[in-house]
Amino acid sequence: MASAFVLGDKSINKLTELLEKNDSRLPERLREELEESLGKPEPTTLSFRAARTLQKHLRDEGSPLYLHELLDGASLHLPEVLKPPRNPVLVARLERIKNKLANEEYSRITRNVNTQEISRNGTLADFGREVRSVKAVVATVFNFVVTVVAAFACSYMGSQYLFTDTGARVLAAVIAASVVGLAELYVLVRTMEGELGEP
Structure with missing residues (x-):
């Protein structure tokens, strides 16, 4: 599930300008979080929590800059979902069920084949x-x-x-x-x- 934005070049430039302009007015914790996000190597991400805090701060300050303008060119960061390892007991049971179904299907297909008739076809009689x-x-x-x-x-x-x-x-x-x-x-x-x- 997405929990952060992947920032593009435009977003990084606008956030950098915001940090330089509003150094004194940004809350300390938000400024540290934005600097930490911008200092990360690729891909540069911004958490949803930091984006909400930034939006609230911009609204409270009456800034003409809106959050959607800051996040122009950003996309959602979707972390790779790690599948849990399969239970070996369950895997063995599934294999048994598959084999049983395959045998039943084979028996259904070959139920009208009489092996005695096949073996008799080649006799001297x-x-x-x-x-x-x-x-x-x-x-x-x-x-x-x-x-x-x-x-x-x-x-x-x-x-x-x-x-x-x-x-x-x-x-x-x-x-x-x-x-x-x-x-x-x-x-x-x-x-x-x-x-x-x-x-």
């Missing part, structure tokens, strides 16, 4: 399950290709009794293979929908 599913897809694709090729070959060979022209035989085989391929795709899609649980 999962690898075997994935291999089986890949094997089933490969077998299904191979079955589809073999069925379409077999339908084409059968139709091509069987159409020789109906058509003598090779173009007509190929056209008939392509139509038959397409119909068989579409039927196979329809069955495959229905099977996959059943596995996924869709109607």
